[in-house]
Amino acid sequence: MGARYSAFGLLRRGLTRDDWPRAWRVHDLAPAYDVVIVGGGVHGLATAYYLARNHGVRNVAVLDKGYIGGGGSGRNTAIIRSNYLTPEGVRFYDRSVALYRGLAAELNFNVMFSQRGHLTLAHNDSSLRTMRWRAEVNALEGVDSQVVDSDEVKALEPYLDVSSDVRYPILGALYHPPGGVVRHDAVVWGYARGADARGAQIHQNTEVLGIDVAAGRVRGVITSRGPIATGVVVNCTAGWSTLISDMAGVAMPVTTYPLQAAVTEPVRPFLNTVVVSGTLHVYVSQTARGELVFGASVDPFASYSMRGSLEFSEGLAGHVLELMPSLAKLRLLRQWSGLCDMTPDYSPVMGVTPVEGFYVDVGWGTYGFKAGPVAGETMAELIATSKTPELIATFDLARFTEGRLVGEKGAAAVGH
Amino acid sequence: MILVPCPHCGARNASEFRCVGEQRARPGDGTGPEPWRSYLYLRSNPAGWVTEGWYHRAGCRRYLTVERDTLTNEVRPLPAEDLA
Numbered sequence: 001m002g003a004r005y006s007a008f009g010l011l012r013r014g015l016t017r018d019d020w021p022r023a024w025r026v027h028d029l030a031p032a033y034d035v036v037i038v039g040g041g042v043h044g045l046a047t048a049y050y051l052a053r054n055h056g057v058r059n060v061a062v063l064d065k066g067y068i069g070g071g072g073s074g075r076n077t078a079i080i081r082s083n084y085l086t087p088e089g090v091r092f093y094d095r096s097v098a099l100y101r102g103l104a105a106e107l108n109f110n111v112m113f114s115q116r117g118h119l120t121l122a123h124n125d126s127s128l129r130t131m132r133w134r135a136e137v138n139a140l141e142g143v144d145s146q147v148v149d150s151d152e153v154k155a156l157e158p159y160l161d162v163s164s165d166v167r168y169p170i171l172g173a174l175y176h177p178p179g180g181v182v183r184h185d186a187v188v189w190g191y192a193r194g195a196d197a198r199g200a201q202i203h204q205n206t207e208v209l210g211i212d213v214a215a216g217r218v219r220g221v222i223t224s225r226g227p228i229a230t231g232v233v234v235n236c237t238a239g240w241s242t243l244i245s246d247m248a249g250v251a252m253p254v255t256t257y258p259l260q261a262a263v264t265e266p267v268r269p270f271l272n273t274v275v276v277s278g279t280l281h282v283y284v285s286q287t288a289r290g291e292l293v294f295g296a297s298v299d300p301f302a303s304y305s306m307r308g309s310l311e312f313s314e315g316l317a318g319h320v321l322e323l324m325p326s327l328a329k330l331r332l333l334r335q336w337s338g339l340c341d342m343t344p345d346y347s348p349v350m351g352v353t354p355v356e357g358f359y360v361d362v363g364w365g366t367y368g369f370k371a372g373p374v375a376g377e378t379m380a381e382l383i384a385t386s387k388t389p390e391l392i393a394t395f396d397l398a399r400f401t402e403g404r405l406v407g408e409k410g411a412a413a414v415g416h
Numbered sequence: 417m418i419l420v421p422c423p424h425c426g427a428r429n430a431s432e433f434r435c436v437g438e439q440r441a442r443p444g445d446g447t448g449p450e451p452w453r454s455y456l457y458l459r460s461n462p463a464g465w466v467t468e469g470w471y472h473r474a475g476c477r478r479y480l481t482v483e484r485d486t487l488t489n490e491v492r493p494l495p496a497e498d499l500a
Contacts, residue, residue: 242461253457255437256486301435304463304486311431344457400457401450 004108023189024196029203032229033061035383036221037236038208038244040064041073042184042369043361044236045191046376047383048200054377055384058199061230063223065207069188072238075338076369077261077283077295079274081118081179083145085134088394089347089408090141092374095391097178099373109190111182112288117273118179119148119156121323123168127279131174138176148175159270159324168279168322179274181285184369191376211247211358218248218357232383234359239304239339241362248358253349253400254341257298258305259366260312262335264327266290280319291333294320298340298366306337340365345405350379350395351388359383360397421493424476430491436469439481463487467494 003009003021013020035051037044040062051057064070080100082093104111122128131147138145149172150162162170192202203225210222211233220229235244242252271286281297294316299309313335321328342365343349349363361379364371378389388396394406418430438459443451460466465485472478484491 240463242459243463251454251458252461253459255459255461301430302437302461302466302486303489305489307489401453403449403453 039236040068042372050380052198096374107190
């Protein structure tokens with residue numbers, strides 16, 4: 001483990017031109033671990049980090065079939081917010097915002113969390129009504145959210161077209177000042193470095209091929225690099241979560257959809273907040289480099305294919321220009337897609353399963369990245385103490401067979 | 417473009433259709449709530465060929481069943497023996 005990162009260290013290495021030490025190590029696969037985490041994204045790495053930090057569980061392996069942060073953690077649009085609709089959703093995501101706020105200091109890694117504010121636009125009376133509902137739920141939970149009218153929207157974002165003679169006029173918005181964006185790769189790398197420093201082993205290019213279950217208990221994992229004996233397996237994958245759960249014989253309420261996103265050429269900073277329109281299926285933020293990052297809703301049918309489509313870029317361009325006509329000459333730089341595990345109630349599936357020792361932290365749909373820290377913290381607590389934390393009790397797998405779905409649809413379907 | 421073979425209209429752009437989702441066997445009469453909840457919520461969500469329903473909303477407005485490879489989005493009609 002290298003030294004702490006600091007301004008002085010940066011200056012010294014700039015002058016001496018010494019190589020930076022590796023941020024995390026490479027290991028041979030051990031024959032056994034206390035905990036095996038499948039999926040080296042923000043959820044898996046945060047779970048490994050908090051297992052060691054909060055509970056002293058250090059004999060942990062994080063397996064990824066590719067490279068860490070190469071799945072959903074590196075493909076999302078990095079928007080952080082907690083202005084959800086249900087009280088349990090608000091409490092859960094607000095804990096994540098709190099953890100994100102302290103994350104750079106906690107991990108000694110600059111995650112570039114910019115709380116620039118988050119605007120969810122309302123284009124009709126019924127969305128305005130939902131905004132008021134969300135603002136009231138947020139206020140009760142102590143989260144800063146307020147409904148603003150179109151003049152206030154214009155003051156916050158001068159480039160938005162708030163005229164009333166358009167197809168989708170902006171009547172108002174839910175303004176959420178603590179919302180913002182974070183550098184998603186940095187979050188992954190920071191957690192990887194922190195987990196490694198506390199003893200967890202990160203194994204990249206290590207694909208899980210099977211899970212050994214006997215008498216309703218997890219006994220081990222079969223990987224592309226050999227078998228591992230373990231009593232605890234945590235499914236922290238996105239996109240592939242059904243396939244991993246299938247290996248343990250656990251059926252999932254998950255359907256995998258691609259979600260496409262795109263980025264433009266860089267321009268001068270002009271967009272102050274994160275702007276979201278659920279009606280137009282688009283969300284926009286500007287990166288520190290000046291590029292505009294756009295995301296949309298999931299593709300119209302389930303798929304594991306991550307190929308982009310012309311329908312997406314056409315629709316996106318139309319919707320963005322509806323909001324900001326002055327962007328007409330901006331060129332798209334690239335588009336990509338990531339896999340979203342959608343559940344019937346737009347809420348995750350976290351916790352125990354019918355197979356003892358097999359835990360899931362899946363079904364993260366389009367809201368997984370913003371939940372990374374709190375998911376890691378609560379899953380670590382569950383694994384270490386065998387008690388389900390209050391914060392995630394409603395997200396259990398059994399809710400689908402017991403008929404108590406969560407009902408977060410109003411806030412999470414498109415609403416980044 | 418992804419082409420969906422509609423048995424009534426021929427191969428048409430997938431954007432004319434609404435995907436209804438993978439087909440699952442309905443529980444029989446007299447079963448309790450749990451099989452129904454499984455039927456409603458649990459999905460096999462395979463990475464590979466899946467049998468699924470589509471609705472040709474901008475065409476003949478009829479429901480059809482096709483097979484699709486979720487890894488490549490290749491769509492093909494159901495094998496003839498399944499059509500009866």
